[in-house]
Amino acid sequence: MSNLVEELKVLIIDVLNLEDVTPADIQAEEPLFGEGLGLDSIDALELGLALQKKYNISIDAENENTKTHFASVNNLAKFVAESQGV
Amino acid sequence: MQWQQLFGYSADDALVCAAADGRKISFAEFKRDLAAACAYLHSAAAQTPRKRAALFCTDTYQFCVWLCAGLGCNLQLVIPANNKRATANALEAIDLWLGEWPSQTSAVAALPLSDTAVNALPQTFEGALQLFTSGSSGEPQSIDKTLPQLMAEITAQQRQWAERTANCAVLATVSHQHIYGLLFRLLWPLSSGRPFAGRTYVDVAALLEDAEQLAPALWVASPAQLSRRNETWAWHKAAHLNGIFSSGGPLAAEDSAAIAALSGHWPLEIYGSTETGGIAWRQQQDGNILWTPLAGVQLSTHTCGESPTPLLQVQSPWVASGFTTQDCVTFVGERFELKGRADTIAKIEEKRISLTQVERLLAASPLVASARVLVLPKNTRRSRDVLGALVVLSAVGAEELNTRGKSTLVRQLRTWLAPDLDGVAVPRSWRFVGEIPVNQQGKSPRELLMQAFEHDQSFSVPAAMLPKVEFAEQDGEDGSQRKSARVKLRIPRDLPCLPGHFDTAPVVPGVVQLDWAMHFGKQLLQIPGEFSGMENIKFKQLLVPEEQAELELSFDIDKQKLTYRFFWDGDEFSSGRLSFHNV
Numbered sequence: 001m002s003n004l005v006e007e008l009k010v011l012i013i014d015v016l017n018l019e020d021v022t023p024a025d026i027q028a029e030e031p032l033f034g035e036g037l038g039l040d041s042i043d044a045l046e047l048g049l050a051l052q053k054k055y056n057i058s059i060d061a062e063n064e065n066t067k068t069h070f071a072s073v074n075n076l077a078k079f080v081a082e083s084q085g086v
Numbered sequence: 087m088q089w090q091q092l093f094g095y096s097a098d099d100a101l102v103c104a105a106a107d108g109r110k111i112s113f114a115e116f117k118r119d120l121a122a123a124c125a126y127l128h129s130a131a132a133q134t135p136r137k138r139a140a141l142f143c144t145d146t147y148q149f150c151v152w153l154c155a156g157l158g159c160n161l162q163l164v165i166p167a168n169n170k171r172a173t174a175n176a177l178e179a180i181d182l183w184l185g186e187w188p189s190q191t192s193a194v195a196a197l198p199l200s201d202t203a204v205n206a207l208p209q210t211f212e213g214a215l216q217l218f219t220s221g222s223s224g225e226p227q228s229i230d231k232t233l234p235q236l237m238a239e240i241t242a243q244q245r246q247w248a249e250r251t252a253n254c255a256v257l258a259t260v261s262h263q264h265i266y267g268l269l270f271r272l273l274w275p276l277s278s279g280r281p282f283a284g285r286t287y288v289d290v291a292a293l294l295e296d297a298e299q300l301a302p303a304l305w306v307a308s309p310a311q312l313s314r315r316n317e318t319w320a321w322h323k324a325a326h327l328n329g330i331f332s333s334g335g336p337l338a339a340e341d342s343a344a345i346a347a348l349s350g351h352w353p354l355e356i357y358g359s360t361e362t363g364g365i366a367w368r369q370q371q372d373g374n375i376l377w378t379p380l381a382g383v384q385l386s387t388h389t390c391g392e393s394p395t396p397l398l399q400v401q402s403p404w405v406a407s408g409f410t411t412q413d414c415v416t417f418v419g420e421r422f423e424l425k426g427r428a429d430t431i432a433k434i435e436e437k438r439i440s441l442t443q444v445e446r447l448l449a450a451s452p453l454v455a456s457a458r459v460l461v462l463p464k465n466t467r468r469s470r471d472v473l474g475a476l477v478v479l480s481a482v483g484a485e486e487l488n489t490r491g492k493s494t495l496v497r498q499l500r501t502w503l504a505p506d507l508d509g510v511a512v513p514r515s516w517r518f519v520g521e522i523p524v525n526q527q528g529k530s531p532r533e534l535l536m537q538a539f540e541h542d543q544s545f546s547v548p549a550a551m552l553p554k555v556e557f558a559e560q561d562g563e564d565g566s567q568r569k570s571a572r573v574k575l576r577i578p579r580d581l582p583c584l585p586g587h588f589d590t591a592p593v594v595p596g597v598v599q600l601d602w603a604m605h606f607g608k609q610l611l612q613i614p615g616e617f618s619g620m621e622n623i624k625f626k627q628l629l630v631p632e633e634q635a636e637l638e639l640s641f642d643i644d645k646q647k648l649t650y651r652f653f654w655d656g657d658e659f660s661s662g663r664l665s666f667h668n669v
Contacts, residue, residue: 038501041510045311046314046469046470048289059291
């Protein structure tokens with residue numbers, strides 16, 4: 001799981017071209033959107049697409065749970081792990 | 087405006103809305119909700135002098151009920167793009183806050199219950215609307231609209247697209263808080279008696295699923311969504327769509343073609359603005375880039391001194407008076423091509439952003455002395471247009487940068503802006519500089535500011551370690567194998583790289599001079615590659631803090647060598663050559 005957390009941090013930085021941000025700067029528990037890392041709605045689209053492509057998982061953005069999955073890197077890691085049936 | 091003009095549903099059991107929670111709301115149910123909301127507004131507005139209500143709802147059905155009730159109760163409905171604190175603060179003379187307003191304690195979040203009493207329905211709708219330009223940065227302009235104006239445009243759109251839209255349910259990935267969404271996903275289906283979906287879809291996969299349920303359907307989209315696709319979504323379900331509308335900005339040709347390939351529909355693009363409403367449409371089939379005016383729209387051009395390409399002027403039954411856009415155009419017969427904007431308002435992901443507003447908010451931070459903000463276009467390193475901020479830090483800010491580092495400081499500044507700005511208006515790329523670069527005319531044109539963002543950061547020296555730049559000049563490229571630049575410097579005594587050299591006789595250490603040469607070489611001459619060595623380094627005279635110096639730089643593109651020289655008048659302090667190699 002900790003590997004996946006680090007992998008996701010790198011993915012987030014790469015996909016969203018976050019200058020000045022290193023994986024160490026992203027707290028696994030902090031909110032990705034709004035407060036915390038401060039990502040926006042377009043970032044959410046980009047990130048959702050990248051996750052679908054990289055991990056071949058389907059994301060239902062309309063599902064309330066999806067908000068929880070995208071709340072932090074930790075949640076995202078749990079979601080990806082579960083979706084892949086690990 | 088009469089009831090029949092606003093609502094085109096023929097029977098009480100007609101479907102009005104497929105609600106976000108899965109309910110199917112009939113016309114009869116809608117009328118009950120509308121009557122209850124009207125009863126509430128009548129009593130609430132009776133005590134208020136101005137009859138102005140601010141309206142923001144995430145849910146389109148709730149929005150629809152409040153909107154129709156407000157218009158039926160002769161209110162002026164103020165409909166901003168978002169419910170951010172700064173947006174609420176900027177609205178003037180609001181009596182009622184309807185919908186979701188976290189910053190307003192008196193806001194009425196939920197619709198009144200509809201089964202308490204039998205309430206009367208309004209027969210006429212005389213209220214008015216105030217919309218806002220798609221600014222995401224605090225100073226969007228308010229635009230007054232009357233219902234007859236909006237309905238005049240809907241009549242024109244209906245005439246243009248009657249066949250394609252007949253009986254279609256409307257699903258949208260854009261908000262109803264903007265004119266395009268308000269017209270296309272709400273007022274138009276209402277007036278032609280078609281159902282709409284209550285949610286704003288984030289996920290196209292979910293939209294395609296629901297399109298199958300509600301078929302035949304239309305997708306009211308925008309370039310932001312159409313440009314971000316996944317081939318693995320169930321695109322075959324797009325067969326249940328009768329068309330895809332796109333508005334908010336021109337769709338890139340590649341995106342239009344890709345959507346056509348995936349969905350079988352060439353997007354129908356609508357060109358317009360909050361000020362003008364709809365102006366023209368196009369479909370990029372067969373490589374077409376030209377826009378065709380909507381029926382009833384009179385177009386002309388206006389040439390002003392600053393822009394070499396004429397600006398588009400619009401007159402139509404749904405514009406109060408003739409309006410000159412800031413869009414440059416070239417006409418080809420009756421049709422025209424858009425040639426970009428003439429003003430400095432930036433547009434990112436369909437949102438107009440006032441750069442000066444972002445600058446002003448930044449400058450209000452205790453960490454910042456002054457700031458300039460510009461749009462950094464999409465390129466190989468950036469997957470989309472973003473804002474870049476060039477910031478001169480205050481003493482407090484400089485201290486933060488020295489002690490806690492750039493990434494922490496950037497995060498503090500983003501957090502500072504977040505309550506007042508939409509996400510896309512918060513700068514993504516940051517540069518901290520000693521001062522905002524100016525050219526010899528004392529101006530800071532965009533091209534000059536851009537240089538700060540385009541050079542490779544890995545060599546850059548922290549701003550606090552740099553001398554004050556009094557003047558920097560880069561020679562125009564003459565096609566030769568050399569690029570050169572000159573920088574006039576003054577060396578402050580309190581640079582953090584100076585202490586320790588030496589208490590009794592302060593000097594600028596040689597290694598600091600090398601750093602400066604490399605920094606300004608990278609910045610002004612865009613040297614590619616990595617530092618690989620140095621030669622012929624000479625320190626001839628001591629360079630002393632508080633002095634002035636000139637730095638001369640010349641880069642040999644073939645040999646990848648940067649020759650530098652620090653001097654003042656006849657005195658030469660140091661010189662040498664730095665070599666680079668490609669990674």
